[in-house]
Amino acid sequence: MPELPEVEVICRGIRPHLLDRTVTAIHASGKELRRPIPLDRLRREMLLRPITFVDRRAKYLQIGVEGGARLIIHLGMTGNLGFFAPNSQAAKHDHLRWTLDNNSELRYNDSRRFGSIIMCSSHEIADLETSVFQTTGPEPFSDQFSAEYLQRLAKGKEVPVKVFIMNTRVVAGIGNIYAGESLFRAGILPTRKVRTLSGKEWLKLVTAIREILEEAIACGGSTISNFLNAHQEKGYFQVHFMVYGRRGEPCPTCRTTIENLRLGGRASYFCPRCQR
DNA sequence: CAAGTTACCTGACGGC
DNA sequence: TGCCGTCAGGTAACTT
Numbered sequence: 132m133p134e135l136p137e138v139e140v141i142c143r144g145i146r147p148h149l150l151d152r153t154v155t156a157i158h159a160s161g162k163e164l165r166r167p168i169p170l171d172r173l174r175r176e177m178l179l180r181p182i183t184f185v186d187r188r189a190k191y192l193q194i195g196v197e198g199g200a201r202l203i204i205h206l207g208m209t210g211n212l213g214f215f216a217p218n219s220q221a222a223k224h225d226h227l228r229w230t231l232d233n234n235s236e237l238r239y240n241d242s243r244r245f246g247s248i249i250m251c252s253s254h255e256i257a258d259l260e261t262s263v264f265q266t267t268g269p270e271p272f273s274d275q276f277s278a279e280y281l282q283r284l285a286k287g288k289e290v291p292v293k294v295f296i297m298n299t300r301v302v303a304g305i306g307n308i309y310a311g312e313s314l315f316r317a318g319i320l321p322t323r324k325v326r327t328l329s330g331k332e333w334l335k336l337v338t339a340i341r342e343i344l345e346e347a348i349a350c351g352g353s354t355i356s357n358f359l360n361a362h363q364e365k366g367y368f369q370v371h372f373m374v375y376g377r378r379g380e381p382c383p384t385c386r387t388t389i390e391n392l393r394l395g396g397r398a399s400y401f402c403p404r405c406q407r
Numbered sequence: 408c409a410a411g412t413t414a415c416c417t418g419a420c421g422g423c
Numbered sequence: 424t425g426c427c428g429t430c431a432g433g434t435a436a437c438t439t
């Protein structure tokens with residue numbers, strides 16, 4: 132489900148409800164996610180400690196508590212976090228619930244269970260960049276993410292550009308939808324081998340990625356089937372999709388029929404005329 | 408090493 | 424109505 136914009140929208144939605152509150156109880160469904168939920172650790176590190184920050188890094192949410200411990204959540208394909216009133220009915224696939232000191236609840240729901248819940252103690256925080264985030268590349272809005280950086284990394288490589296920008300080691304937060312939409316805006320075919328892109332093309336791509344992500348965040352993310360923000364509201368960036376899911380439809384720019392193929396196992400949509 | 412494939416899991420949808 | 428195959432917003436562990 133969530134790429135960078137959706138995770139950012141969730142982050143902004145839950146932050147005001149969490150800051151300066153404390154967690155008074157934690158309940159789990161008993162089902163495993165990618166890995167077992169470390170329930171004892173969560174209780175030991177989080178309970179009764181005021182929450183000091185709520186942030187996003189790549190597609191991870193980070194919730195810090197006083198004393199330095201940090202909860203790190205990845206939503207996988209179908210994970211979501213929401214805020215709920217006291218005593219409201221739990222839904223199917225709610226796998227983790229944090230009760231706050233005002234009795235409201237933060238809930239983690241994930242039907243496919245590809246997400247992960249990681250609890251870091253205060254003395255594990257210093258090593259985060261070489262542990263949890265070891266395979267996580269620069270943020271797309273950081274100075275480190277530039278045309279020069281991409282061109283250097285791409286040198287001599289045969290990978291299709293869409294697969295390259297979806298590689299979390301190359302850049303954080305870009306998944307299948309926003310990779311495809313960014314390539315359309317940059318006028319670059321998803322199949323292009325990265326060693327063939329010019330500096331000018333890399334710059335167009337960096338700019339397109341930043342614009343698309345910003346616009347998607349401003350729209351509250353994209354709701355394809357079930358993404359909802361922390362207050363169970365839909366995003367609406369999906370109405371701005373130029374190519375994603377539009378096989379057989381006319382290109383919004385030139386009316387050429389949108390095509391579709393599989394790259395790295397993922398559906399990839401493009402306009403064969405606007406993208407070269 | 409790089410590049411391609413598979414596995415993890417549930418649910419929605421289309422064809423028959 | 425139901426059964427079956429295919430696909431889905433991610434990532435890492437495999438294989439080649």
